Amino acid sequence: MTITPQLKRPKKAQDPARIPQRDRSKLGYWLYLIPGGILVSLVIFYPIVRNMRLSFFHWRGGRAEESFAGFDNWIALFSDQEFLQSFKNIVLVIIAMVVVPTLLGLIIAALLFDVVGRRFGGKLSSFLRATYYLPQILPIAVAGVMFSWILKPNSDGVLNQFLTLITGSTVEINWLGGQYSTAMASVMVLMIWIQIGYPVVIFMAALQRVDPELYEAAELDGANWYERFRAITLPMIRPEVFVVALTTTIAALKVFAPVFILTNGGPSKSTYVPSFYAYQEFIRGTDKxxxxxxxxxxxxxxxxxxxxxxxxQNRAERKDA
Amino acid sequence: MTAVTQVAPPAPPAPKRPTSNKSRPRTASEWMLLAVAIVGALVVVFPMLLLLLNAFKSPVDYANSGPLELPARLDFTGIQTFWETQNFPRALWNSVFISTMVAVIAVAVSVLNSFAIGIGRVRGRTWIVLVFLMANLVPQEMLFDPLFKLYDRVGLLSNPWSVILTFVVIQSAFGTYLLSSLLGTFPKEILEAAAVDGASRWRSLRSVIVPILRPTLSVLMVFFFIWTWNEFLLPLAFLNTADSLTVPLVLEQLNGERQTDTTTLIAGTLISIIPTIIFFLVFQRTLTRGITAGAVK
Structure with a gap:
């Protein structure tokens, strides 16, 4: 699928229309890269080079002297319990930001498109899709504050009050500060809640490409909802599943705000993720x-x-072609 | 990657020929599946409904009632306290200013970059795209310490332009990537016709390419606006004076203060959500068209 069919370009020498272009060399185009180039080197590559270099030094920050450390820092990294713990947590973060939303997103998108959209009308399915997408556009900081209100530790907490109501006895669980399991689970729930709308919207858009008659034909042949999902939906939207997996995995590796706002890394540093750990070390650590x-x-x-x-992805594409 | 412009409209296309499908009565299992979809959506909006339910309770009412109960009577103490103690209009203005500037400038930079890459086909363009994409891959804590020092040295700390500059680069990475692949398939005839008519490169960029790209560019702007609006870590690092805070930062700060009354916090959260929701309602269609832009193969 491209916007316009690729037009055959005549060879330059044979084409009089290109003559004015040929007089000016391609060098002119480089001028257009100057603003972007300057900005990206200043804002992205200067920090990268600086931090990469700094990783071979010990430095207290400020006016202190830097002292060359060789690979000391890098060796220390691999026996650093907090760093290793933060990587264990990344596995859980990937489950919460990539695996669960993608699976749920597949089911919800197929539900909204195949059942709600076709049998109950497109308006309703569009509305439900927008609802699922809503958390995606909330600032993470705002979503985090909202969740920390719901998860307050004492009898003031919404979830605790809710559980008290159901069980009949007073529940005062310290969800975020009490123990690792509830704190990490809370962070994961927030992440799933934020992420869920993204695959839903992308998968639904992908399904627009599928000929509706394909579904109808399958239906007439007696295929039930699940069979249609397996045989039509899943194969059709494989490229999108891939894109969603890639973008959310990268986002998961860089995740910061949910941990910062909900648990601040606690209890006792157990919910650290790598980004948060780096941030803490830059702010409070003794060795930048x-x-x-x-x-x-x-x-x-x-x-x-x-x-x-x-x-x-490229290999998979070549196989398809 | 293909064009934003050719993604089908959000609503599922209606079948062209009248089918037996629509007239067939809905089965019980279809109603069940609809119920599942609706319950799921309710679970997603539930936290926001909770906010709405509790933002208008007086502190006493809040303390005495459960979070699921309706307020005894409408009370605006929380909202009033939030409005009086926090300079929310200022934060709102900061957020709007920063996000708008980033949206406009980042789109401009993306167009310039992708003109050279997609139309100019400069040598090594695959690598150049990758270089720009690094801005999207690099975790922000890699940037924040060196940039903090850099902005400190040039006096840009607590100045909105520190954030604007940074996010122009980060957002234009995606823009450059998307527009470059789009312009790679731009019909050459159009440009050649413009050249024959004596248009310079700059002229054909401005009067031929940009007008044709306009729908895509507006989608990108909406995206850049929302993404920048929601940013947290780098604004937190660069904006330190009370006057310079953005909406998410104000709320985070309020959350951190121990003496903050719960109803004030709930009211503040609700107020912080409102601009986003308004924006979402206004640009819903543009957005859903745009999200697919990066995804469709």
């Missing part, structure tokens, strides 16, 4: 060189993951 090492490690990981994803 070490903080730079953590940040560099995440950057390298994100770039590697992105490259792997794109490679796999």
């Amino acid at each position: 060189g070490y903080a730079a090492t953590i940040a560099s490690a995440i950057t390298i990981l994100v770039v590697v993951v992105a490259i792997i994803f794109i490679r796999v």
Whole structure:
């Protein structure tokens, strides 16, 4: 699918229309890259180079002297309990931001498109889709504050009051500050809540490409909802599943705000994620060189993951072609 | 990657020929599945309904009633306290100013970049796109310490332009990526015709390419606006004076203060959500068209 069929371009020499273009060299186009180039080197590459370099130094920050550390910081990283814990948490974050929303998104999108949209009208399915998408546009900070209100530890907390109402006895669970399991689970629920709308909208848009008669034909042949999902929906939207997985995985590796607002890394640093750890070390740590090492490690990981994803995608495309 | 412009409209297309499908009575299982979809949507909006239910309770009422109960009577203490203690209009203005500037400038930068990459087909363009995309891949904590020092040195800390500059780069990464692949398939005849008529490159960019791209550019602007509006970590690092805070930062700060009354916090959260919801309602169609832009193969 492209906007316009690729037009055959005549060879330059044979085409008189190109002569005015040929007089001016392609060099002229480089001028258009100047503003973007300057900005990206200043805002992105200057910090990358600076932090990469700093990861080989010990530095207290401010006016203190830097002292060369070689690979000290990098070696320390791999035996650092907090860093390893933060990576264990990333696995859970990927479950909450990638796996669960993608699976739920598939089901909801198919439901809204195949059942609600076709049998109950497009207006209703559009409305429901917008509802699922709503958390995506809320500032994460605002969503986080809302959740921390619901999860307040004492009898003031909404969830605690709700549970008290159901069980009949007073419930005072310290969801966020009490223990690792409830704190991490709370962070995960917030992430699922935020993420769910993204795959729903993308998958539904992908389904627009599917000929509705395909569904009808399958229906006439006696295929039930699940069979249609397996045989039509899933194969049709595989490229979108891939894009969703890639973008959300990268977002998961970089996740920061939900942890910062809900648990602030606690209780006792158990809900640290790498980004939050790097941030803490930059702000409060005694060695900015070490903080730079953590940040560099995440950057390298994100770039590697992105490259792997794109490679796999290209290979899958070639197989299809 | 294909064009934003050719993604089908949001509503599922109606079948062209009258089918037996519509007239067939809805089965019980279809009603069940509809119920599932509606319950799911209710679960998603539930936290926001809770906010609405509790934002208009007086502190006493809030303390004595359950969170699921209706307020005894409408009370605006929370909203009033939030409005009086926090400079919300100022924060709103900061957020609007920053997000608008980023949306406009980032789209402009994306157009310039993608003109050179997609139309100019400069040498090494695949790598150039990757270089720009780095802005999207780099985690923000990698940026914040060096940029903090940089902005400190040039006196941009607590100045909205520190955030604007940073996010122009981060957002235009996506814009450059999308527009470059779009312009890569731009019909050459149009440009050649313009060249024959004596249009310079700048002229054909301005009067030929940009008008044709307009729908895509407006989608990008809406996106950049919302993404910037929601940003948290870097604004938190760069904006430190009370006057410079954005909406999410004001709320986060309020949340951090121990003496904050719960009803004030709930009211503040509700008020912070309102601009986003208004924006969402206004641009709903543009948005749902746009989200698919990056996804469709």
